[in-house]
Amino acid sequence: MTELLEPSPQDIDRAVALLRDGQLVAFPTETVYGLGGDATSDIAVARIFDAKGRPRFNPLIVHLPSLAAAEDYAIFSPEARALAAAFWPGPLTLVVPLKEPSRLSPLVTAGLDSVAIRVPAHPVAQALLSACSIPLAAPSANPSGRVSPTRASHVLDGLGGRIAAVIDGGPCSVGVESSIVTLHPSPTLLRPGGLPVEALEAALGHPLAVAGTSPKITAPGQLASHYAPSASVRLNASTARSGEVLVGFGPINGDLTLSATGDLVEAAAALFHTLREADLQAGANGSIAFAPVPDTGLGRAINDRLRRAAAPREV
Incomplete structure (x- = not known):
C-alpha cells in the first residue's frame, strides 16, 4: 500500500x-x-x-x-x-x-x-x-x-x-x-x-x-553509438570467447554479472557500473560479452543501452 x-x-x-x-x-x-x-x-x-x-x-x-x-x-x-x-x-x-x-x-x-x-x-x-x-x-x-x-x-x-x-x-x-x-x-x-x-x-x-529536433546536448539515445566502452562489445553471449570478459545475467554465470537472480531492477542499477568494470578488466584491446537480457520492462532499457554500446563507433 x-x-x-x-x-x-x-x-x-x-x-x-x-x-x-x-x-x-x-x-x-x-x-x-x-x-x-x-x-x-x-x-x-x-x-x-x-x-x-x-x-x-x-x-x-x-x-x-x-x-x-x-x-x-x-x-x-x-x-x-x-x-x-x-x-x-x-x-x-x-x-x-x-x-x-x-x-x-x-x-x-x-x-x-x-x-x-x-x-x-x-x-x-x-x-x-x-x-x-x-x-x-x-x-x-x-x-x-x-x-x-x-x-x-x-x-x-x-x-x-x-x-x-x-x-x-x-x-x-x-x-x-x-x-x-x-x-x-x-x-x-x-x-x-x-x-x-x-x-x-x-x-x-x-x-x-x-534546440531543434536534434539537439546536441543532454537527451540520451541520440547517437547510434553511445555509452560505448573502450573495449568492443558482443551481445547475447552464452559463453565467453578467448580474451573476452563475460557479463552474466540470471543462470548464465560470468566474470561479472548484472544480476545473478535475473532481477531487472538490480540489473538496471548495476548496468553502467558493470560496463565500466568490464571495460577495465578487458583493457584497451579487449572485448566484452553480455549474456541475453529479457526484452521486457526495464530489460528494454538495458538492451537499448547495450545495443548502443555495441554499435560501430562514430568518428
Whole structure:
C-alpha cells in the first residue's frame, strides 16, 4: 500500500526515512508532483524507472534545496549563476556540467557529463529536501506517457501500490513542468515550461537559442553509438570467447554479472557500473560479452543501452 502523508513535521520525517531506505516518495512542487528517489543510489533510481514503466533511461532532474547545495554536484558558469539567482527557487531546470568525481548515480545522468538540476519553490518540497540532506531525482510522478499529476490523488491513480508514499501538498500552483535551459555549449532552451522565455532572456541579457529536433546536448539515445566502452562489445553471449570478459545475467554465470537472480531492477542499477568494470578488466584491446537480457520492462532499457554500446563507433 502507498502511504498518504500530510505535510506535517512528523510525516516529513517519515518520508525522509523512506527515502534514505531507498524507497520512492512522491511530493509536490510548484510545477507537478515529482517521484522522488535518492539520486546517489543506483537501486533507488532504477526503482523510479521501474515504477513509471519508463521504456528507456532518460536523464532525470535532480532536486536540491539551494544553489549552494547544487554546487556540490555541478559546475555553474556566470550565466548559470545569473539564471539561478533570478529564478531559484522556482520552475527552472538548469543543465550544467557534472562535478567529478560525482556522487550521483550514473543512471541519473544516463552516463552523460552533464546534470539537470532544479531548486523547487514549493514549501513542502523545500521542507523535504532540507530535511533529507540528499539530492532527490524526481521525474513527474505518473506512469510513463500519461498526463502529469498536479494533485496527490492523480499520483495515487497512476502509481498507487507501486511507490512507498505520497505527500499531499494540495494542488500544484504552476501545473506545467519546469523550463529547461542548458548552459553548454551556449544558453539553449531545451523545453519551454513554467517560465516565459522573455524572462529568461532578460536575466541573461541576450536571446536564448532554441534546440531543434536534434539537439546536441543532454537527451540520451541520440547517437547510434553511445555509452560505448573502450573495449568492443558482443551481445547475447552464452559463453565467453578467448580474451573476452563475460557479463552474466540470471543462470548464465560470468566474470561479472548484472544480476545473478535475473532481477531487472538490480540489473538496471548495476548496468553502467558493470560496463565500466568490464571495460577495465578487458583493457584497451579487449572485448566484452553480455549474456541475453529479457526484452521486457526495464530489460528494454538495458538492451537499448547495450545495443548502443555495441554499435560501430562514430568518428
